[in-house]
Amino acid sequence: AQSVTQLGSHVSVSEGALVLLRCNYSSSVPPYLFWYVQYPNQGLQLLLKYTSAATLVKGINGFEAEFKKSETSFHLTKPSAHMSDAAEYFCAVSSNTGNQFYFGTGTSLTVIP
Amino acid sequence: NAGVMQNPRHLVRRRGQEARLRCSPMKGHSHVYWYRQLPEEGLKFMVYLQKENIIDESGMPKERFSAEFPKEGPSILRIQQVVRGDSAAYFCASSVDRPPYEQYFGPGTRLTVT
Numbered sequence: 329a330q331s332v333t334q335l336g337s338h339v340s341v342s343e344g345a346l347v348l349l350r351c352n353y354s355s356s357v358p359p360y361l362f363w364y365v366q367y368p369n370q371g372l373q374l375l376l377k378y379t380s381a382a383t384l385v386k387g388i389n390g391f392e393a394e395f396k397k398s399e400t401s402f403h404l405t406k407p408s409a410h411m412s413d414a415a416e417y418f419c420a421v422s423s424n425t426g427n428q429f430y431f432g433t434g435t436s437l438t439v440i441p
Numbered sequence: 442n443a444g445v446m447q448n449p450r451h452l453v454r455r456r457g458q459e460a461r462l463r464c465s466p467m468k469g470h471s472h473v474y475w476y477r478q479l480p481e482e483g484l485k486f487m488v489y490l491q492k493e494n495i496i497d498e499s500g501m502p503k504e505r506f507s508a509e510f511p512k513e514g515p516s517i518l519r520i521q522q523v524v525r526g527d528s529a530a531y532f533c534a535s536s537v538d539r540p541p542y543e544q545y546f547g548p549g550t551r552l553t554v555t
Contacts, residue, residue: 360540360542360543362541369551370548370549371445371532371548373546374543374544374545379540379541420544422543424540428497429486429489429542429544431483431484434483
């Protein structure tokens with residue numbers, strides 16, 4: 329069975345600083361990987377997805393993530409944090425057959441003015 | 442293309458009543474997933490359905506909870522004899538039946554049991 333680990337349930341950054349949210353997965357076969365964002369009292373919104381086309385994936389709102397097979401990681405980054413980035417972020421992995429979809433426990437991002 | 446629709450957005454039930462949560466997937470999506478989220482907690486998978494079939498219900502409590510996705514109409518998550526511990530946000534997601542199977546989420550139904 330696959331699993332997803334998000335290191336750091338809470339991350340705080342200053343406005344304008346680099347955002348780095350960590351995600352590691354466990355899988356013997358490169359899966360499909362996703363990052364979602366959840367703003368307060370809303371559903372999850374897809375930020376970006378990895379489908380093996382390119383290891384560096386660009387998403388919405390200036391976020392990007394890099395798939396590193398050797399490290400089984402898919403960390404989310406943004407060069408400069410905005411106040412509007414404050415939200416909960418979830419990493420997820422899908423099996424190749426799509427029958428299983430696993431979410432990490434989430435990382436709450438706080439942006440300090 | 443309308444997104445995933447969920448209704449009601451807010452639902453208040455007294456202990457012992459039934460709660461019915463509805464989810465209409467995105468057009469062309471044949472897979473539906475239900476999740477529960479408690480305050481300050483992550484998403485908990487409940488059930489995965491395709492039309493007229495339950496594929497995986499490993500996250501569903503054994504009693505009082507049931508789900509269906511009929512040939513026509515929305516998917517329904519039904520909670521019988523609700524208790525205070527059922528108070529949570531319930532999210533529905535849908536996907537197509539081809540890689541990478543990304544899920545698109547509805548806005549959620551916030552259930553409050555009084």
